[in-house]
Amino acid sequence: MTPPVQRRRWPGIPARAIPALILAATFVILMSLAISTARNISRGEALAVAAAEATVTRSAIVAQSLLDRHLLQVEGQLAGLSDWLQHGFISAADPGRASLALQQLASHSYTHRNLMLTDAQGEVWASAVTGGVGHSLPISRGVLEAAAREGSASLHGPLRNADSGLTMLLLLRRVGQDAAGRPILAAAEIPTALLTAVLAPMVTPPELRVRLENRDGLILAAGAGQTHLIGQVLPRSPASGLRLVRLERRTDRLGPGEVFATARPTMLQGLFAVAELPEAAALAGWPQLRLSILTGSGIAALLLVALAAALFFAVWNGQRAATEREGANTRLLAAIESLPDGFAFWDPEDRLVICNSRYRDFHDPMREILVPGLRFEELAKAWIADGTFNLPEIAPEQRLAHVLDTHRSPGGQRERQLRDGRWLRIAQRRMPGSGMVVILTEITALKQAMTELAEARDTADRATRAKANLLAHVSHELRTPLASLLRLADALQREAGLPPPQRHQAGLVGATARHLLALANEVLDLAAMEAQSLTLHPSVAQPADIFREAIAMVQPLAEARQVRIAFTEEALPPHIEVDATRLRQMVLNLLSNAVKFTPDGSEVRLLARAEADRLRFEVSDQGSGVPEAERPQLFRDFTRLASSQQEGTGLGLSITARLAHLMGGEIGCTDAQPGPGACFWMEMPIRRAAPPAPEQEAIPTRSPGHRLRLLAVDDAPSNLSVLRALLAQHDLDLETVNEGPAALEAVEIAAREGRPFDVVLMDVMMPGMDGKETTRRLRAMPGTIGRMPVIAVTASAFPDDLAETRAAGMDGHVIKPVDRALLLRALADAVARPTAGGPGAQVALETLRPMLLAELDLRLTQLELALRDGTTLIPTVHALAGTVGHLGAPRQVTRTRRVLQALREADPDGPKLARALLDELRFSFPDASPRAAAS
Known part of the structure; x- marks a missing residue:
């Protein structure tokens, strides 16, 4: 009996309060999770803004440094020209020498393209670039005058160089005066592409914008990807819109949205290094991070809710599950108790766990000891002492060991008879690690039924043997007179000088005798078919002769009713391999039926034709035909038409149909065409054959000269x-x-x-x-x-x-x-066969040896074919044993009989033994071939 399931309690907490406690704890945890998520989001956004500001500030500082260094190098070269003018290395009086000096100075610098010296009106009188003299600087006069007054450098542009087509910035500086006291200006052309290259390191992130602007918002140079902005004037110049050096979050001057921006003044007055980073780019990773935080928090919340729900329902269903288990345990015990068979369960140590009342009924003398905890060995000793089971086949001192060994087996069934005559079937199955289940079923009625069935089987066997004996006696009584009639007719046909009409009549007598013999065999054929023991014996025959012989056999019946039999053959092969007796029997059955059921004075038509490898013949009469509803019943045993007035056994068509199927063919019935009547047809596969060699009768003799x-x-x-x-x-x-x-x-x-x-x-x-x-x-x-x-x-x-x-x-x-x-x-x-008759037996054997060798070759060929299809091995080896025995080879005969026994016993190695036998006989009788036999 399984103990009741105890409902668990949480220590110190009432069971009804547990669900509420679970809900409250879940709510507190969810609120904590929400607050933590909000704080993480806020902190994450602040970190993203700080990172963006740091990036913009750092980029502006780096850009300011790079631009100052580049412009300082150019401005330094311009300042150096002032010393050259003061010391007379160059002068306005010698422009050519000045241009040569400028060329040499420009060739050692990569910070500008051209160096020029101009007067206050911007006329170039010396240039580092060939052909640059004589041109005017594309700068307004006011700018030139301001540059001539001031001593510091100034950057102007962007300007497009007409000769090179490049966009330039022009750096101006007063470097001295000529002999007349007029100011001399030095100018350096700086391609904007050089400044773009200087700002090239500012590419991270790609959305970062780094530019050189003046105080009016004019873009003088820009980093990669922004060169198209050079020359544009942006609203809200850096000098007015930004507090210098400090980073601000402001409206984007290039489009909608906001940017993080800062501007740092360069060494040249009025020029600023500006760095901007769009807010969308600066915080591009933040939405994904925020989504990840929200997703993680959501998943955690869902898991928490799911866990709380699972725990809630687990607690809520706990008591109900315990109640259901208790009910299921009660129902299981009730089901075991109500079983019609005895049931017992033994634990792995062979102690009784439970058994029902039916099991106790089978052990009525031991009922009191059948309690949980009883060891099986104690029950077995009580069995043997009380004699509950009859075990006469086992010695008394071995019965206990036998019962214990049987009980410890993994499983199985056995039958035992009780002392009161009842029979039990004991079924047991050992479950791995769980014990043994034993079921006792009373089979007394089944045993009695089996005994009655065995008696009925024996009675049926005796009846079958009696039937076989009766058929054997009937066969003997019919065959004996028919044998005399048939052989006397054959002897009469061979009588010399017999007139042809009488010879023909003797042939008809012989044919009729054979037909009568076939009719006598009809019942035997049916019995053989029922026993599946009827076999075909194909041989080479002429199909046309078979049909004509059948017509001749039925001709007397047809003449008695004035019925004409018309035979038509179409493309029949001269010779085929077929069981001529069975084919003739089928044709004769169909012709006999047609003659019986056709009106007197009418005609029966027999049509036989061959197409490819199939033979089809049709027998048509002019009778009343066969109703379509009755056609499926025609080919069953002992079946006759309801309207038939003719006598018969109802076996002819049944045997014909069985023979047709045995030959691999089909048979059926249709309406005759033309006219009324029925048409029975049969179609079967055929194998064309060559004409057989003329047979010579063997003349037995024991030795030459011995009668x-x-x-x-x-x-x-x-x-x-x-x-x-x-x-x-x-x-x-x-x-x-x-x-x-x-x-x-x-x-x-x-x-x-x-x-x-x-x-x-x-x-x-x-x-x-x-x-x-x-x-x-x-x-x-x-x-x-x-x-x-x-x-x-x-x-x-x-x-x-x-x-x-x-x-x-x-x-x-x-x-x-x-x-x-x-x-x-x-x-x-x-x-x-060797006997004690003297040396004449060996002489006779040698006389018959060529014929026997030819037969052995035929048998070996048949064995090869049988090994391929595996269906006729037994009869083939049986026939081979007789042929080998006639050749006087006792060792091979013994080997052949052993192979035959293995095949009959369904030995799996039987085909292999047959193959080895074939090879051995080919080796032992090398002259067993048609050529050897003929020689």
């Missing part, structure tokens, strides 16, 4: 007559008996007389002592008699029946109706 002696055992005289007819053309001795005891007696007499039989042809199903019992007694005879080859001649083709013949000691089998070629082949295989 093969055979003993045929069959209770039906007709079957013995058939065997005589089949073997009459071959040089061998055939003796016959009609029962098992007579066969054993004939074998003993022949052995005593020194003329033993080489092979026994044994009928399987005979009255009294059947063929299997006769073979067992034959195998019990001493010496070479017990090893005499025995071939089963049986009408049963069921695998179980053939296996029983092998188990009885028979070496092979031939299915009735007996085929001559198969019989001769079976005899050849029998005499080729």
